[in-house]
Amino acid sequence: MYEKHLMICGATGCLSSGSAKVHQALVEELAKHKLEKKCRLVMTGCPGFCEVGPIIVIYPDEVFYCRLKPQDIPELVEKHLLGGEIVERLLYKGPDVDAPARFYDTIPFYRKQKFNVLRNSGIIDPENIDEYIMRGGYRALSRALKMEPMEIIDEVKRSGLRGRGGAGFPTGLKWEFTYKAVGDKKYVVCNADEGDPGAFMDRSILEGDPHAVLEGMLIAARAIGSDEGYIYCRAEYPLAIKRLKTAIAQAEEYGFVGENILGYGFNFKFNIKEGAGAFVCGEETALLASIEGKRGMPRPRPPFPATSGLWGKPTVINNVETYANIPLILREGGLEEFVKIGTEGSKGTKVFALAGKIRNTGLCEVPMGITLREIIFDIGGGIKGGREFKAVQAGGPSGGCIPAEKLDLPVDYDSLTQAGAIMGSGGLVVMDDRTCMVDLARYFLSFTQKESCGKCIPCREGTKRMLEILERITEGLGKPDDLDRLQELASTIKDSALCGLGQTCPNPVLSTIRYFRHEYEEHINEKFCRSGVCKSLFDYFIDPELCNGCTRCARICPVGAISGERKETHVIDPEICTRCGSCVERCRQEAIKVTRVRREADVNH
Amino acid sequence: MSSEGATLIQQPEIDLNEVDALLKPYLGKKGMAIPVLQKLQERYGYLPRPALEYAAAQLKIPLSRLYGVATFYAQFKMQPRGRYIIRVCKGTACHIQGSPKVAERIEEILGIKVGETTPDLKFTLEEVACIGACALAPVMMINDEPHGRLTPDRIKEILDSYE
Amino acid sequence: MKRFIDPCCEKCNHSKETPCKDFVECCTNGPICHEDASCAAKRKAIIDRVALNEHFVIF
Known part of the structure; x- marks a missing residue:
């Protein structure tokens, strides 16, 4: 029996700030005091608060130590583990708390969050399937195996779950189309090609709770009648891929994957495909082409993947976070709990990655319907260095910028779309008065221009022309009719590009013109960049x-x-x-x- | 989509028997072009032309098609690269916190542009869409080692620490 | 019994080749197919080793 559990964050954020060295120091220090049998040390998934990493949470005391360095470890072991006293010096401190804070109860970053998808991240050892089972894991699969396919689909439909990858299509409906499609073979595909810059939600889920994604995919497979699935994951996420492989091997050993799963005559096998660095592969038809070993270029829809997907067979594609929600909905009594959270049109929670000029960068999960102000100021702690909030960019290259006057907007699919942004996959990048909105639009256009696959002309040529105009404006060579030209090009691309990425790529430009027109005009007419970004202005x-x-x-x-x-x-x-x-x-x-x-x-x- | 350096570097000889052994596990399955390219790049650090030719023949697809796949994805490189790969993150969070200035300073110090390799094959400078360490923006990776919260004046010291 | 997949006694025959429909339920509430206090204790021991606190296990 262990007396203490030391959960040290082993996700990419904390690893980058040195958690491996802290882990090493702990191993040595525990050995020195012969505490290995009394204290369990686990490299967990992300507890979210990347800003203050490396992080250790000690259970059962629920004490949260942050910004640790290897030289802090002897004191931590001596005082907390041997002496039973909290080391105040290493607790969370900040302008948003009066005294050093312990954990969920007192750290403002955690107070307004609601953990659904991240329920196990930072709490379990992601490489131990037993811990996932203890947390209620694979119960939803056991239950789903007893149900008829349409019963499963019906519960997903009633949950109101919408795709968490960006577009927000109802998941249950997608499953129903695929279930009803005719085909001798069907596929379940997980889109883990998280390409939006500034977004790392899916990586954290895969690193922190890989079995939740597998279980969601298994339930989808049972519902649509599939026996094979693919997880398409960015090669830039080596840890996520490693954890997935471990999880699949364990699930096979336990009989959750393979032949005759749990004795219900249901077979399923997983394949992992590593992406090779192309943003467009986040688009579903491009992703399928890439799995097939081709250039990752989108094709027109219809036919939708539900009827003709991978190798021409009916295919369900959902993103990581969508699948991670499924076990919660399908477990006993889960549907009733799930629909209690969120708004009329957007049920459940959403995971957001907070980045940019915000004080508390990291990952948070909030109920749908919460306002942007609550996310940015209550959870995110406001702007770094006490500067002035200017805008928040939601939805990456397909999304838009939301200005200060819209901060009380509730976060749900429909409100964000109305404001000219999109829910997207969940990246929120916060900007202060030192961010130039024209430069930001130029940045996104240069991104989409580089990543444009080149198949359709509106995206390939249109983004190039828009980028040229924006580059001119930021170099001080803007002309008075440039704004009209930009808007005209943008609306043409929106109407005529082949895929979702092409159609949405003008959004960053349109939303910045909508809310920050004066900055564009200042660049063009007065040759001045007040944010101090465009060097010649x-x-x-x-x-x-x-x-x-x-x-x-x-x-x-x-x-x-x-x-x-x-x-x-x-x-x-x-x-x-x-x-x-x-x-x-x-x-x-x-x-x-x-x-x-x-x-x-x-x-x- | 991937840009290649202007400096032409002599490509070393490669052993096709080794390529043959690397390809074995992938033959006879569908959709294997990308995993094969990834394996070759993992071994050589880039895709040597003789290895590509050999792989195309073994996979029974035209070389032009395999080349088309290889040049579509940013991960694949056609030229030898340096011992240290510097990847400057160009994600949104890094961009607004100064990653362009960081990249500029590296270019000044090494005398190469993004996508190029120093003539001594020591450093290759690349950009990456987002490595997801936004809390430490701006970030760069040198091989597998992340360097965060960068400012232009710290760059020289970091580069000098690589032998 | 170190992990849930290990059999508690010869009466348990769950494996991937011979799957048991009650396996998941059995892990945390078992044994289901027979009554034996020592078999139940073996499962509890696995849970006690890694459970962080009393809310950790979700039944």
């Missing part, structure tokens, strides 16, 4: 009222553009300055400001 200057002559900026400047004596006001020479911004980061007085470029030939634009 601003100068830096040092405010003499604020500068205290500390020389930090002059020492960091890579091109020697800053001059000034110690304790005297410094000056930037705009002719030499490359606008790299190193000095801005360095200055403690916030004395370095963005100003209009002084142009001698500024007479006739």
Whole structure:
């Protein structure tokens, strides 16, 4: 029997901030004190709060230690594990709490969350199937095996579950179409090609609770009458792939995968396909082409994959988070619980990845219908460095920017679409006053332009033309009719592109023009970028009222553009300055400001 | 879609017997073009032309088709790459927190552009769509090692730490 | 019995080749097919080893 369980986050976020070294230090320290038999050390999935990683949660005490370094470990072991006393120094501290906080009860980041899909992440060892079973795992499968296919589909339909990959199509309906489609062979496919930049929800689910996805797929297979499935996962997610392989091997050993599953005469086998780095493969028909070993290019629909999918056979494709919801709905009494959460048109919860200029970056799961303000300010802790909120980008390259005045919008499929963004897969990137919205639109267009597969002309050529215009504007060469031209191109692409990615790629441009038109106009007419991003459209200057002559900026400047004596006001020479911004980061007085470029030939634009 | 460096680097000889052994487990199954390319790239770090020719013959598909698949996906490279692969994240969170400035500084220091390899085959500079470590933005990976919360002035020191 | 897949006694014959319909139920509430306090205790021991607290196991 273990007295303590030390759950250390072994997901990519914490690994990047050094959790492997912390783990190593713990192994050594536990051995030194001969605590290996009393304390269990587990590398878990993501508990969400990446900002303060590496994280360890000690159970049963439920104490949350964060920002750990290997040198903190001896004290942690000595005081907490041997002495039974909480090490206050390593608890969560922040402007949103009065005193160092312990865990769910007191850390604001967790207070408004509702764990459905992430119910096991950070709590179980993702490489141990027994722990998944203890948490109610494979009960839904056992129950579904006793049901008729249409009964399963009916429960999924009644749950109101909609696809979590972005478009929000009702999952039950998709299953019904595939069930009713005629075919000697049917496939179940999981889309784990999470390509939106700034989104890492699916990776966390796969790393933290892989069996939930397998169980969801098995239930789908039972419902539509399939005996083979594919998981298409980004090759950039090696840990997720490893955990999936382990989970599949264990599920086979336990008799949940393979021949005659649990004695119900139901057979199923899994294949894992690694993606090879093409954003367009997140589109379902492109994904299927890629599984078949071809160039990942979309094809027109209909026929939909439900009738003609992988190798021409009826195929159900859902994303990782959608499948992870299924066991919750199908378990005994699960449907009733599930429909209690959310809004009329959007049931259940949604996992969001919080990133950008937000204080608490990480992963959160919230009930549908919560407002963006609650997510960004209550859970996310507001803007980094106390700066001003400007916009939040939802839905990646297919989504849009939502400005401050829309922050009280409830998060559900329909409200977000109305605001010009989309639910998307769940990436929320927060922007402050130092983010230029024109540059952001240019960034997304350059992304979609590079990733355009080239099959249809509106996307291949249209995004190129839009990008050229945006590049011109950010270089100070914008023309007054550029905005009209952009909107015209955007609406043509929306109407005529072949696939969902092409049709939605103008959204970042359209939504920024809709809400931040003045910034575009400032770039075009006044040749000024007030956010200090577009390099030819601003100068830096040092405010003499604020500068205290500390020389930090002059020492960091890579091109020697800053001059000034110690304790005297410094000056930037705009002719030499490359606008790299190193000095801005360095200055403690916030004395370095963005100003209009002084142009001698500024007479006739 | 993948951009290749302007510097042409001499491709080393490869042993086709080894390619043959690598291909064995994949033959006779459908949809194996991408896994085969991934295996070859894992072994050689890029796709040597003789290996591609041999694989196309073994898979019984035209070389042009296999080449078409290989050039479609960003993962596959046609030129030898450096010992250290620098991948600068160009995800949204990294972009708005300064990853373009980071990439620029690396280009200045190494004297190569994104997609290129230094002539001594030490570093290759690439961009990656998102590695999902947004909490540490801006981020880059050098081989499997992540470096987070980057600022341009930290780059030289990090690069110098690789031998 | 170290893991749920290990048989508690010779009466249990669940494996992937000879599957038992009650296997999942049996893991946490078993044994189902026979009554034996020591077999139940073996399952409980697996749970006690890794359960973090009393809310951990969901029946």
